[in-house]
Amino acid sequence: MKVVAIINHKGGVGKTTLTANLGAGFAARGQKVLVIDLDAQASLTISFFTQSEWTADLLPSRTIKHWFDGIGTDDAMVSPAELVSSPPRVQDKLSRGTGRLDLIAAHRDLTDVETALAAELISDPHQFAALHGRLREALSHKDFAEYDTVLIDCAPNFGLIAKNAVAASDLLLIPTKPDYLSTNGIDSLGLKIRSFVEEYNEHSAVPVERPAAAVVFTMVQNQNGVPIEAQRSVISRIEAREVPTFATTIRDSKSVYGPAPEHGVPVILGGTGRAQTRELRDMVSELSGRLEGIAA
Template identity: 55%
Template sequence: MQIVSVLNHKGGVGKTTLTANLGAGLAARGKKVLLIDLDPQASLSLSFFTSEEWSVLAGRTIKDWLVPDSGLDDMKPLISSPPRVNDRLGFSSGYLDMIVADNDLDQFNERAIARTAADPSTFAEVHDRLRHGLSMPAMAEYDIVLLDCSPGFDALGRSAVAACDLLLIPTRPDYLSTNGIQSLGKKIVDFVATFNSHRGKLSPVRRPAPSIVFTMVQMYGGRPIADQRPYMAQVVTPNLPAFESMMSDSKSVYGPAPNHGVPVVLGGLGRAQTRELREIVTELTERLENLVP
């Protein structure tokens, strides 16, 4: 199993759209994929389930594992299968499952803050809960897990970083979206150091390999417009590479997709967008294959 976190300090950068399309695209290529929605706004959950379907799943959300009051032995009972997207996978041997979010996920953040403030030695234990759940034998059937994080770097985001092998940072090529990337990197470094200093018998956390995926890119003549190119150039470094493929700024194509429960990558209204998403899926697959164990 390989675990990918999708995270950015800033909201409104296409994070959930990217996660949904990566998951569906990987499943279409024969991968057994699990999506986990770690955002209390539940946008990823509502991209695959209707509001009515999601309400039926109350009591089977990721909160029930992270805030362990339900006595679960593993995460398996929380898994649901989005029907519309799996119906579209055709003859693929892959499939897509999901653990949905809960509007009360902030309880985990609140408890994490309170517990670690009262006893700093519990820092690693608190933030290892998600990693521990994903490492259990009940989850071994999945090839790839995608974690859709809320904006910022709260306890949910830190838990995702502790669990993942690869960190994707969706970024609009503008001042506000790119400005916090360096700060996010520093916070991740500090988190890894703090976790490992309190890890006790837990295995250490490694800094996940990061990559930028540029989203909402305005294209002209087959390349980003001139106003966006400087922001793209200033954030990409040898230690922080960017995908060559990008998501274009196509609200008319990406916007309606959640209403149908089927991401654009499986055949949406825009052929150009379907093509660019499949190229991003290919790049992700290559990066996962090249990760150092």
């Protein structure tokens, strides 16, 4: 099983759209995929389930919050697999193949969970590794062994829950819009990740490797099949700094991506945009190749 966190502490760069389509794309290729929504806004969750389905069926007992709440209590013995839900409209699209896409939903109170975990850390700093390794522990559970790929959609911050995703991951995917403001934070995010991994390993008896990281340019404006000149210039500057990047770029297309969450089916499975679907499939192929290059 390979774990990928889709992370950027800047919002509005297409993290959730990319996560949903990558998950569906891997599942369409026959993989068993788990996607995890760590953002209290729950955009990934309601990309697969309606608002009423999330409220009635998932919020009461099947969200990632219930895993964090259960640690250290009798509920910790309950399998985290009981928190998993299968989006029905995606499963219908995948029914002819062997792949599957499952979800652990977000909860609107995840910010309160983060505050509580931070308070717990302040009161007992020796709990650093345990608190930051909770998601890593969950994914090592035997009931998750069947999954080929796990994709984690992080909130646009670098708080304690996002750090849980980093500690659990083999690869960090950093969606970035090719403009000055969006790319300006890449270096600072990299420094924060390195500092966190070093601190985690100082406190943990089982150290983790710093996950590989790479930028994927999203919300790209194309002209004649290539990014517009201003964005090409930004992409070239990032590549010149030898920042790992994906060759595939994801174009900006609100008319194609915008309606998809309402239908509960990502563009890669049921969209109308051929160019967008082709890009997404190329991205799945490129990401798959990178994951194959990461040692088990």
